[in-house]
Amino acid sequence: MTLEELGFDERMAKYRKEHHLDSFLTGRVTSEHKERYIVKTSEKEYDSEIVGNLRFTANSREDFPAVGDWVAISEYNEDEALIHAIYPRKTILERQAVGKHGEKQIIATNIDFAFIVLAIDRDFSINRIERYLTICNNSKVSPYIILTKIDLIDEGELSSLVSKVQERIPHIPLFTISNENLSGIKKVREVIKKGKTYCLLGSSGVGKSSLSNILSGNNSMKTDIISSSTNRGKHVTSHRELLILENGGILIDNPGMREVGMADVGKGLEETFDTIYELSKDCKFKDCTHINEKGCAVIDAIENGDLAISTYENFLKMEREKSHFESTVAEKRKKDKQFGKMMKNFKKDQGKL
Numbered sequence: 001m002t003l004e005e006l007g008f009d010e011r012m013a014k015y016r017k018e019h020h021l022d023s024f025l026t027g028r029v030t031s032e033h034k035e036r037y038i039v040k041t042s043e044k045e046y047d048s049e050i051v052g053n054l055r056f057t058a059n060s061r062e063d064f065p066a067v068g069d070w071v072a073i074s075e076y077n078e079d080e081a082l083i084h085a086i087y088p089r090k091t092i093l094e095r096q097a098v099g100k101h102g103e104k105q106i107i108a109t110n111i112d113f114a115f116i117v118l119a120i121d122r123d124f125s126i127n128r129i130e131r132y133l134t135i136c137n138n139s140k141v142s143p144y145i146i147l148t149k150i151d152l153i154d155e156g157e158l159s160s161l162v163s164k165v166q167e168r169i170p171h172i173p174l175f176t177i178s179n180e181n182l183s184g185i186k187k188v189r190e191v192i193k194k195g196k197t198y199c200l201l202g203s204s205g206v207g208k209s210s211l212s213n214i215l216s217g218n219n220s221m222k223t224d225i226i227s228s229s230t231n232r233g234k235h236v237t238s239h240r241e242l243l244i245l246e247n248g249g250i251l252i253d254n255p256g257m258r259e260v261g262m263a264d265v266g267k268g269l270e271e272t273f274d275t276i277y278e279l280s281k282d283c284k285f286k287d288c289t290h291i292n293e294k295g296c297a298v299i300d301a302i303e304n305g306d307l308a309i310s311t312y313e314n315f316l317k318m319e320r321e322k323s324h325f326e327s328t329v330a331e332k333r334k335k336d337k338q339f340g341k342m343m344k345n346f347k348k349d350q351g352k353l
């Protein structure tokens with residue numbers, strides 16, 4: 001296996017040269033478990049950890065490796081390595097960490113395309129598609145939508161679902177598939193390009209593993225467990241999350257996400273709800289919240305039937321989450337700063353003793 005087959009490109013090669021990383025081995029993080037990382041090189045897989053230096057300078061989660069990262073490593077045992085550096089990330093897919101306020105969680109890095117996967121049964125929700133879409137838009141990852149389990153409904157039901165999605169989300173390619181009878185799979189295969197990295201986003205149970213097994217021609221992924229023991233006698237078991245597909249694409253299968261929080265989505269919302277942003281240019285007030293203002297072009301559009309109320313409601317909900325996230329982050333920064341000051345004074349005082 002070459003590094004190119006794992007997704008290594010000229011941009012990374014240039015960085016390696018410029019930063020004198022040629023003396024290290026180059027590999028890609030394929031899974032992560034409690035600060036241990038499986039790194040795949042052109043030769044083999046290493047059970048790796050980061051060097052102390054990298055750990056001490058790390059300020060946040062983003063400074064640690066994540067699945068999809070390119071890293072510079074050195075072998076210190078037959079199957080063990082140290083991670084010395086993380087290559088700059090082309091893209092970072094992230095969400096707000098569940099349960100932890102104001103902390104982002106990296107889903108995966110260096111992703112080119114995302115498949116947003118939903119089942120047509122009880123999981124189906126256009127609001128959820130818009131959430132995933134916003135995450136993709138914010139990280140410049142190109143999205144595709146895949147509706148699974150279409151074998152469970154008839155053609156009429158399917159076409160009405162498809163038109164509902166396309167009415168609200170007109171510009172994103174949509175696939176409808178069945179992992180049971182394989183209908184629609186061929187079309188998905190056709191868009192997958194060699195050397196590009198794909199990621200599956202979707203709740204638990206929607207058929208992501210079934211789909212990745214089909215695309216990778218490997219029927220044992222669930223049992224494909226990497227197990228190795230380290231020199232400290234620690235035992236590491238992890239699920240392999242990065243797969244090479246039959247047609248040369250690279251697929252990252254992610255753990256199901258019951259909750260997709262709006263992290264620092266920046267311009268992502270703007271892109272997902274571009275109609276609303278376009279309309280808002282005509283609002284009377286520059287800081288219009290589109291809730292109850294006079295001369296609000298967004299509210300006018302709803303009243304005229306030019307904008308779906310469901311789109312509007314989801315937009316408001318996600319806006320609220322976004323500002324909540326931003327204020328908790330600001331709060332946390334303030335506290336950290338105060339703590340830093342306190343420690344500084346404390347050290348100063350100690351110096352006087």
Ligand SMILES: Nc1nc2c(ncn2[C@@H]2O[C@H](COP(=O)(O)OP(=O)(O)OP(=O)(O)O)[C@@H](O)[C@H]2O)c(=O)[nH]1
Binds near residue numbers: 202203208
């Ligand atoms: N009828 C039908 N069942 C499907 C289809 N795809 C998956 N399933 C079933 O749905 C269940 C969940 O499928 P998985 O592939 O494990 O779903 P997942 O998204 O990987 O779920 P997690 O592993 O929990 O993240 C399994 O029982 C599958 O057999 C489909 O296209 N049609």
Ligand SMILES: [Zn+2]
Binds near residue numbers: 280288290
């Ligand atoms: Zn307005």
